[in-house]
Amino acid sequence: MRTYIIFVMTFGFLYMIKSHVAQKECHKHCKCTIVPSKKRQAICTGRDLHYIPQFPDAITSVIMSGTNLTHIGENGFQNLTGIRLKDLKLHSNLISFIHEYAFVNLKYLASLRIVQETHLEVNVIKVSVG
Ligand SMILES: *[C@@H]1O[C@H](CO)[C@@H](O)[C@H](O)[C@H]1NC(C)=O
Numbered sequence: 001m002r003t004y005i006i007f008v009m010t011f012g013f014l015y016m017i018k019s020h021v022a023q024k025e026c027h028k029h030c031k032c033t034i035v036p037s038k039k040r041q042a043i044c045t046g047r048d049l050h051y052i053p054q055f056p057d058a059i060t061s062v063i064m065s066g067t068n069l070t071h072i073g074e075n076g077f078q079n080l081t082g083i084r085l086k087d088l089k090l091h092s093n094l095i096s097f098i099h100e101y102a103f104v105n106l107k108y109l110a111s112l113r114i115v116q117e118t119h120l121e122v123n124v125i126k127v128s129v130g
């Protein structure tokens with residue numbers, strides 16, 4: 001009985017530590033490729049996805065492609081502020097609005113590519129990055 005209790009306590013404790021340090025997982029609609037000192041990229045696709053999810057800490061490049069991301073509010077990039085995001089590509093989503101302050105907290109961003117967002121007015125982008 002005593003051995004059993006110690007056993008349960010030890011594993012309970014280890015489990016707690018593990019879940020505390022656990023990496024954020026790659027979202028089910030994304031594919032994360034992490035090759036240290038080479039590629040640290042996440043590609044998210046699918047019309048079921050209507051927000052930018054959380055990513056593992058190592059990710060530095062994110063591609064959102066063919067999602068149902070329509071409206072990016074002031075905090076719409078919130079989940080990208082916890083990683084060292086350098087490249088962001090938005091491709092063929094259904095984006096019609098990006099808030100002018102949405103990019104403010106993306107401190108490491110060096111490259112932004114917005115491709116085939118036919119619903120997005122150019123004026124909106126000018127305001128955002130201007
Ligand atoms: C951040 O990601 C979580 C799940 O990964 C999601 O539920 C949440 O809506 C996202 N937040 C924003 C602001 O997009």
Ligand SMILES: *[C@@H]1O[C@H](CO)[C@@H](O)[C@H](O)[C@H]1NC(C)=O
Pocket residue numbers: 047048050068070
């Ligand atoms: C995208 O999401 C909106 C609601 O946020 C929904 O009305 C629309 O049908 C979705 N589009 C697709 C192609 O799934």
